[in-house]
Amino acid sequence: MGEEIKEVCMMKQxxxxxxxxxxxxxxxxxxxxxxxxxxxxxxxxxxxxxxLKIPMIAGWVEVSYIFTLKGGYKTKDVAxxxxxxxxxxxxxxxxxxxxxxxxxxxxxxxxxxxxxEFEIIKLN
Numbered sequence: 871m872g873e874e875i876k877e878v879c880m881m882k883q884x885x886x887x888x889x890x891x892x893x894x895x896x897x898x899x900x901x902x903x904x905x906x907x908x909x910x911x912x913x914x915x916x917x918x919x920x921x922l923k924i925p926m927i928a929g930w931v932e933v934s935y936i937f938t939l940k941g942g943y944k945t946k947d948v949a950x951x952x953x954x955x956x957x958x959x960x961x962x963x964x965x966x967x968x969x970x971x972x973x974x975x976x977x978x979x980x981x982x983x984x985x986x987e988f989e990i991i992k993l994n
Contacts, residue, residue, distance in 0.1 A: 883927060883964070883990045887918040890984035891937045891951030912958060919962035928966035930993040932973040938981035948978040955986055965990065 892911045904912075937951050952974070959965040972993055 883924050884988070885919075885922045885924055886985055886987040887915065887922070888983060888985050889915055889918060890942075891939065891946065891978075891986060892954045908954070911954070912961070915955065915958040916962050919958060919964060922964075924964045926963050926966055927990050927992050928970075930970050930972045931965065932975075932991040932993055933965075933971050934975040934989045935977065936985075936987040937976075937978045938983065938985040938987070939978060940981060940984050943978065943980040946978065948976045951978070952976055955988075959988070959990075 889911075892908060933956070935952060935955065937946075937948060939946060956965070956968045956971070960968055965971075
């Protein structure tokens with residue numbers, strides 16, 4: 871029975887980081903060059919995600935995000951916030967590859983602190 875519980879737990883991972891979302895508009899200058907802000911954000915996101923010590927989930931997954939925004943709630947597009955954070959999950963070896971995301975749920979809420987909550991569910 872203990873092995874079954876472990877297997878179920880390995881199929882679903884949850885976590886959060888105190889980090890503001892970075893939109894695609896903030897990330898790139900022109901067509902292909904990351905902004906200084908984006909480089910700093912990626913470095914911080916990677917460090918915070920690695921601190922969670924979440925094992926990689928390979929294969930098809932369902933991903934849910936809740937972006938809690940202290941400021942910019944009305945001006946930030948929730949879809950633009952997703953891409954950079956998903957790439958950070960891949961770079962942190964939490965997701966194998968974002969091509970294997972079969973379903974994604976996005977939500978943004980206003981709050982006291984910037985935070986990104988995520989849940990990854992392995993699909994069969």
